[in-house]
Amino acid sequence: MPSILFEVKDQIAFITLNRPEKLNAFNREMALLFQQKLDECQHDKNVRCVYITGAGKSFCAGQDLSEVVETDGQEVNKMLREQYNPIVWKIRMMEKPVVGAINGVAAGAGANMALACDVVVATKSSYFTQAFSKIGLVPDSGGTFILPRFIGWQRASALMMLADKIPAEEAEKMGMLYKTFPDEIFVEESIKIAEKLSHMPTRSLALIKHALNFSVSNTFEQQLKIEDVFQQKAVETHDYKEGVKAFLEKRVPEYTGE
Numbered sequence: 082m083p084s085i086l087f088e089v090k091d092q093i094a095f096i097t098l099n100r101p102e103k104l105n106a107f108n109r110e111m112a113l114l115f116q117q118k119l120d121e122c123q124h125d126k127n128v129r130c131v132y133i134t135g136a137g138k139s140f141c142a143g144q145d146l147s148e149v150v151e152t153d154g155q156e157v158n159k160m161l162r163e164q165y166n167p168i169v170w171k172i173r174m175m176e177k178p179v180v181g182a183i184n185g186v187a188a189g190a191g192a193n194m195a196l197a198c199d200v201v202v203a204t205k206s207s208y209f210t211q212a213f214s215k216i217g218l219v220p221d222s223g224g225t226f227i228l229p230r231f232i233g234w235q236r237a238s239a240l241m242m243l244a245d246k247i248p249a250e251e252a253e254k255m256g257m258l259y260k261t262f263p264d265e266i267f268v269e270e271s272i273k274i275a276e277k278l279s280h281m282p283t284r285s286l287a288l289i290k291h292a293l294n295f296s297v298s299n300t301f302e303q304q305l306k307i308e309d310v311f312q313q314k315a316v317e318t319h320d321y322k323e324g325v326k327a328f329l330e331k332r333v334p335e336y337t338g339e
């Protein structure tokens with residue numbers, strides 16, 4: 082079986098991390114295949130939403146530790162540059178919404194990849210752990226950037242140092258994710274979110290995403306300029322014209338993503 086399952090259905094690309102016997106931990110082959118699929122999503126005009134989940138009872142347990150026995154600093158450095166950094170970068174730069182559908186444990190790089198998604202939802206039985214410090218590592222995959230911005234410095238510091246298991250409902254209260262759903266209705270409810278996003282004005286969603294990307298390092302003044310530039314881009318889209326027209330005609334808009 083391939084380590085990544087991939088299917089495009091009704092303009093949603095479903096990416097499933099598929100090494101369930103290892104709780105979908107990443108080996109090199111899986112990390113590279115994941116990147117390839119993210120690239121396909123970016124370039125395929127038929128894809129208007131990406132949905133990432135894990136096979137079996139877990140989302141992802143981070144790096145496959147059986148692959149890194151006796152790894153030295155240079156190899157880890159290469160690993161981050163070749164495997165993990167491009168994955169979170171591609172998720173953040175993707176010009177379509179990415180749903181992180183967390184269906185069990187999200188640990189280490191798996192937890193931080195989840196945080197990089199645009200809309201993160203989880204089963205109530207899921208949990209997150211910044212597992213790195215437990216094995217003498219430092220959080221990677223953007224975790225030290227994203228987590229303090231989501232939940233504040235103090236809580237991020239505690240989570241990263243203690244590597245505690247944080248149940249999804251607690252993570253939701255902290256602001257680490259959007260919503261949790263009971264396990265038995267999770268697939269249905271999380272796909273509904275992807276379906277909704279796939280029918281929305283895709284280019285406006287991409288601009289919202291990039292505006293948020295810029296907001297983490299911009300001043301208020303710089304951000305007002307970004308909003309100005311992005312709004313001009315949005316106004317030029319077909320979907321904007323359709324949105325206004327449909328509103329005035331009192332009908333449901335039909336967005337094409339253009």
Ligand code: T3D
Nearest residue numbers: 102103104106142143144145146147149157188189190212
């Ligand atoms: O050099 C570098 O590593 C740089 C890269 C860093 C990126 C990272 O992601 S570092 C962080 C790596 N991940 C971890 O440290 C998490 C390790 N796993 C765990 O702590 C636990 O497995 C979990 C908390 C995730 C889940 O616990 P539990 O009790 O539900 O499951 P389990 O029994 O521990 O695991 C089930 C199986 O999956 C087990 O295999 P077995 O005994 O049935 O044959 C276990 O060994 C395997 N597994 C789980 N996580 C990993 C793994 N195998 C390899 N690598 C894993 N990360």
